[in-house]
Amino acid sequence: MSAAKKYKPMDTTELNENTENITACLKKVENAAAAAAASTLGRSAFAAQNMNSAASTNGERLPNFSKLGGHHGEIRTASTTSNLLNRMGAIHNSKPGDVKKIVIKNFKAKPTLPDNYSEDTYVKLEEAVIAIQLSKPIKYSLEELYQAVVNMCSHKMDAQLYAKLKELTEQHVKRNIKIKELTGGSLDKLVLLEKINHWWLSFCQQMIMIRSIFLYMDRTYVLQNSSIHSIWDMGLDLFRIHFAQNNVVQKRTVDGLLTLIEKERQGSTVDRGLLKSLVRMLCDLQIYTSSFEEKFLDATNQLYKAESQRKMQELEVPEYLQHVNKRLAEENERLLHYLDSSTKHPLIYNVEKELLAEHLTTILQKGLDSLLEDNRLNDLTLLYGLLSRVKNGTSELCGNFNGYIKKKGRTIVIDPEKDKSMVQDLLDFKDKMDIIVRNCFEHNEKFTNSLREAFEFFINQRANKPAELIAKYVDMKLRSGNKGTTDEELEKTLDKIMVLFRFIHGKDVFEAFYKKDLAKRLLVGKSASVDSEKSMLSKLKQECGGGFTSKLEGMFKDMELSRDINIAFRGHALSNNRDVHNLDLSVSILTMGYWPTYAPTEVTMPPQFINPQQIFNKFYLEKHSGRKLQWQPTLGNCMLRAQFDAGPKELMVSLFQALVLLLFNDKTALSYEEILAATSIEDGELRRTLQSLACGRARVITKTPKGRDIEDGDQFDFNDEFTNKLFRIKINQIQMKETNEEQKATEERVFQDRQYQIDAAIVRIMKMRKTLSHNLLITELFNQLTFPVKPADLKKRIESLIDRDYMERDKDNQNQYNYVA
Amino acid sequence: MADDPDNSVPAEPEKMFTLKRWNCVCFWNWDVECDVCAICRVQVMDSCLRCQADNKRDVMGRQDCVVVWGECNHSFHHCCMSLWVKQNNRCPLCQQEWSIQRMGK
Numbered sequence: 001m002s003a004a005k006k007y008k009p010m011d012t013t014e015l016n017e018n019t020e021n022i023t024a025c026l027k028k029v030e031n032a033a034a035a036a037a038a039s040t041l042g043r044s045a046f047a048a049q050n051m052n053s054a055a056s057t058n059g060e061r062l063p064n065f066s067k068l069g070g071h072h073g074e075i076r077t078a079s080t081t082s083n084l085l086n087r088m089g090a091i092h093n094s095k096p097g098d099v100k101k102i103v104i105k106n107f108k109a110k111p112t113l114p115d116n117y118s119e120d121t122y123v124k125l126e127e128a129v130i131a132i133q134l135s136k137p138i139k140y141s142l143e144e145l146y147q148a149v150v151n152m153c154s155h156k157m158d159a160q161l162y163a164k165l166k167e168l169t170e171q172h173v174k175r176n177i178k179i180k181e182l183t184g185g186s187l188d189k190l191v192l193l194e195k196i197n198h199w200w201l202s203f204c205q206q207m208i209m210i211r212s213i214f215l216y217m218d219r220t221y222v223l224q225n226s227s228i229h230s231i232w233d234m235g236l237d238l239f240r241i242h243f244a245q246n247n248v249v250q251k252r253t254v255d256g257l258l259t260l261i262e263k264e265r266q267g268s269t270v271d272r273g274l275l276k277s278l279v280r281m282l283c284d285l286q287i288y289t290s291s292f293e294e295k296f297l298d299a300t301n302q303l304y305k306a307e308s309q310r311k312m313q314e315l316e317v318p319e320y321l322q323h324v325n326k327r328l329a330e331e332n333e334r335l336l337h338y339l340d341s342s343t344k345h346p347l348i349y350n351v352e353k354e355l356l357a358e359h360l361t362t363i364l365q366k367g368l369d370s371l372l373e374d375n376r377l378n379d380l381t382l383l384y385g386l387l388s389r390v391k392n393g394t395s396e397l398c399g400n401f402n403g404y405i406k407k408k409g410r411t412i413v414i415d416p417e418k419d420k421s422m423v424q425d426l427l428d429f430k431d432k433m434d435i436i437v438r439n440c441f442e443h444n445e446k447f448t449n450s451l452r453e454a455f456e457f458f459i460n461q462r463a464n465k466p467a468e469l470i471a472k473y474v475d476m477k478l479r480s481g482n483k484g485t486t487d488e489e490l491e492k493t494l495d496k497i498m499v500l501f502r503f504i505h506g507k508d509v510f511e512a513f514y515k516k517d518l519a520k521r522l523l524v525g526k527s528a529s530v531d532s533e534k535s536m537l538s539k540l541k542q543e544c545g546g547g548f549t550s551k552l553e554g555m556f557k558d559m560e561l562s563r564d565i566n567i568a569f570r571g572h573a574l575s576n577n578r579d580v581h582n583l584d585l586s587v588s589i590l591t592m593g594y595w596p597t598y599a600p601t602e603v604t605m606p607p608q609f610i611n612p613q614q615i616f617n618k619f620y621l622e623k624h625s626g627r628k629l630q631w632q633p634t635l636g637n638c639m640l641r642a643q644f645d646a647g648p649k650e651l652m653v654s655l656f657q658a659l660v661l662l663l664f665n666d667k668t669a670l671s672y673e674e675i676l677a678a679t680s681i682e683d684g685e686l687r688r689t690l691q692s693l694a695c696g697r698a699r700v701i702t703k704t705p706k707g708r709d710i711e712d713g714d715q716f717d718f719n720d721e722f723t724n725k726l727f728r729i730k731i732n733q734i735q736m737k738e739t740n741e742e743q744k745a746t747e748e749r750v751f752q753d754r755q756y757q758i759d760a761a762i763v764r765i766m767k768m769r770k771t772l773s774h775n776l777l778i779t780e781l782f783n784q785l786t787f788p789v790k791p792a793d794l795k796k797r798i799e800s801l802i803d804r805d806y807m808e809r810d811k812d813n814q815n816q817y818n819y820v821a
Numbered sequence: 822m823a824d825d826p827d828n829s830v831p832a833e834p835e836k837m838f839t840l841k842r843w844n845c846v847c848f849w850n851w852d853v854e855c856d857v858c859a860i861c862r863v864q865v866m867d868s869c870l871r872c873q874a875d876n877k878r879d880v881m882g883r884q885d886c887v888v889v890w891g892e893c894n895h896s897f898h899h900c901c902m903s904l905w906v907k908q909n910n911r912c913p914l915c916q917q918e919w920s921i922q923r924m925g926k
Binding site: 523583584585586587588589590591592593595608609612613620623624625626627628629630631632633635636637638639640641642643650651655658661662664665668718720 | 836837838839840841842843844845846847848849850851852864866867887888890923924925926
């Protein structure tokens with residue numbers, strides 16, 4: 001028999017097999033007689049069958065059936081088989097309706113047992129039981145023993161029999177445990193364990209054998225008395241009592257088990273079969289929890305407490321995590337192989353607690369930052385997996401993750417020297433964190449939200465600049481000349497940018513800079529792709545609503561309308577006027593208010609410009625009455641055809657540059673003052689223009705004296721020796737230190753707009769509340785305003801509104817404001 | 822085409838610079854004396870308050886919300902004024918009888 005089978009003593013098939021063997025002979029006899037009569041004769045046949053077998057089996061069995069006979073008191077018995085068969089024949093032969101009754105009578109004398117039957121049987125059974133217990137051969141056949149038990153039970157001697165059996169078992173257990181105790185002291189733990197295991201296994205085997213013999217008792221006497229244990233349970237009970245009572249043996253066994261397990265934990269191989277068998281023994285004896293589990297958990301805790309403290313010091317965090325993971329796997333395997341499954345929860349909980357929960361803060365503080373920094377995805381996955389098992393693990397992890405992002409993000413955002421790469425860094429950082437959340441943290445919503453929150457926090461640590469740089473970044477991406485990216489890639493980048501944009505509080509700053517750049521792109525025709533522009537616009541619209549983008553959309557619309565008007569104008573000019581024949585004029589008509597504002601400048605323009613301009617003016621105002629046009633000479637560009645000694649060239653220049661160059665048609669040498677008087681271009685602007693023409697890469701005019709800067713009194717000449725390998729040359733304008741100044745101006749405009757918004761919000765709130773204390777007003781304002789503001793700014797605006805009589809201070813309470821209608 | 826720079830022979834070949842193409846930029850706004858509509862207190866360059874609220878601008882372009890000038894030369898959003906005259910056919914600013922002088926296009 002395999003070990004597994006031994007431990008399933010209640011297995012019914014096994015029981016049946018045993019029973020069948022013993023009762024097989026009974027059936028053979030019965031069947032012979034029954035075959036003839038059973039089907040037709042019903043009740044009488046049943047009686048007859050019983051009688052029949054009673055007559056044909058040996059004396060010992062008689063008493064057994066006499067009882068049955070007693071139950072059927074009315075049946076008159078036919079004494080022999082042949083007699084009965086004859087009668088049956090008679091019944092068969094007689095006509096239907098002519099029914100004769102079979103009457104079965106009782107035995108005349110009640111059968112009795114032999115006088116000394118019970119004593120003999122006791123002795124016989126006792127001998128057998130002891131033989132089994134001592135693993136000696138049994139003198140009697142099993143069938144015989146079984147029958148003896150059946151008979152004893154039938155004659156109401158079951159109680160004594162049970163008591164006897166119990167006594168025998170108890171003696172046996174006692175005897176054995178004494179031996180163990182005696183020898184135990186000197187034995188090695190392992191040997192002791194093996195002995196106990198052997199003893200237990202054979203005890204089980206013996207009990208199964210004994211139970212098979214006493215099966216009938218188990219099924220009648222025991223079943224009828226709910227207070228007594230079945231034979232098997234009785235055996236276990238006795239074993240338990242004596243095993244549990246005997247502290248020495250029990251303690252040594254448990255200690256032995258613990259030593260063995262500790263050895264295994266330290267890496268040596270141990271006999272898992274032995275462990276398993278003994279643990280099963282403890283389970284079966286129901287002393288697993290009381291005598292073993294607690295000690296086992298204690299030992300586990302101590303071991304891992306010491307180990308975790310040591311390892312935390314010795315190992316780097318990732319290695320420590322690997323170690324913990326290994327340990328957990330081992331413990332799980334241990335559970336699988338020999339521990340009782342009820343231990344699973346407390347054991348794993350304890351291991352996790354000692355190895356992880358106790359060191360949670362240290363692990364996170366010591367290791368998380370570097371794991372994130374080095375992008376160690378596998379270790380992070382492991383970390384998440386482990387920490388999600390302990391209480392507060394994920395929330396602690398989430399908190400630290402959040403802290404890391406804020407810290408790291410701040411360094412990206414805060415340093416003005418890193419401005420150039422800030423947006424790209426932010427995008428990369430976001431990508432990295434996204435991947436970590438997705439792959440390592442199971443896309444846990446808590447982490448996604450935390451990531452978002454952290455980004456929003458640090459990106460707004462520095463006011464305005466990130467918004468501006470994001471706008472600039474988009475400009476860079478959308479500007480043509482940004483080759484090597486397909487539309488899809490661009491689209492992806494824009495989507496990512498939008499994620500950053502979402503975090504920004506001062507969206508108006510973004511809008512201002514975006515608008516400025518968009519205007520430049522549209523007017524110079526430098527936009528990489530109309531589709532991408534439109535897509536960016538729709539993203540912004542989705543994010544901030546139609547109000548945010550309506551002006552930007554208006555800009556696109558202006559460009560479209562301008563195109564139509566130019567086509568119409570060209571047709572008009574062709575049919576009506578010759579003055580514009582040689583000039584390809586195209587005008588961008590922009591709606592004031594949609595576009596960024598440009599400082600108006602006045603310049604003196606020669607008739608070449610004035611005439612077509614006037615024609616266009618007339619043409620346009622005829623179409624759109626009630627409007628007026630304001631020309632913007634700083635914007636726009638010209639193409640000039642130039643005749644040099646080396647041949648003609650086409651020059652792409654700004655309007656100012658063109659104005660200057662055209663002066664040389666009439667006079668080949670001009671002084672600075674002459675040029676200034678002729679063009680009336682603003683001084684600084686003119687110097688820059690001349691610089692670009694005389695000191696730039698393409699020097700179409702020469703300056704005397706030479707030098708980088710334009711001074712009063714400088715002389716300029718047409719450079720007819722100009723050569724360039726290109727036919728079409730673009731002469732770049734020298735940009736004013738626009739970056740700083742223009743930036744300031746844009747910011748200034750944003751702040752101006754914000755002031756109005758603050759005013760509006762204050763008035764709105766005051767109008768609703770009529771009276772409000774200062775603090776409440778400030779709180780409400782912070783709730784309403786979508787951009788970051790300082791309380792000092794708010795105070796200024798409140799002062800200004802008081803001055804303008806929108807509100808007043810309460811006369812009695814200086815901290816209270818009243819709305820003035 | 823006659824104005825194609827490559828085909829045309831320069832009229833005065835001795836000229837050193839000839840203007841061939843000019844891309845210029847101009848802004849338009851309504852030719853008004855006061856750039857705020859007295860009825861809705863919104864700049865006449867923007868749509869009137871009502872149109873902004875309805876977001877008409879997005880759908881139809883700004884043609885909807887044009888400016889209207891009265892004989893008195895006062896100007897308002899056309900939308901605002903057409904509502905106003907239903908109540909009171911006088912200019913809200915000078916109380917003259919309202920009659921339209923011209924309308925923005």
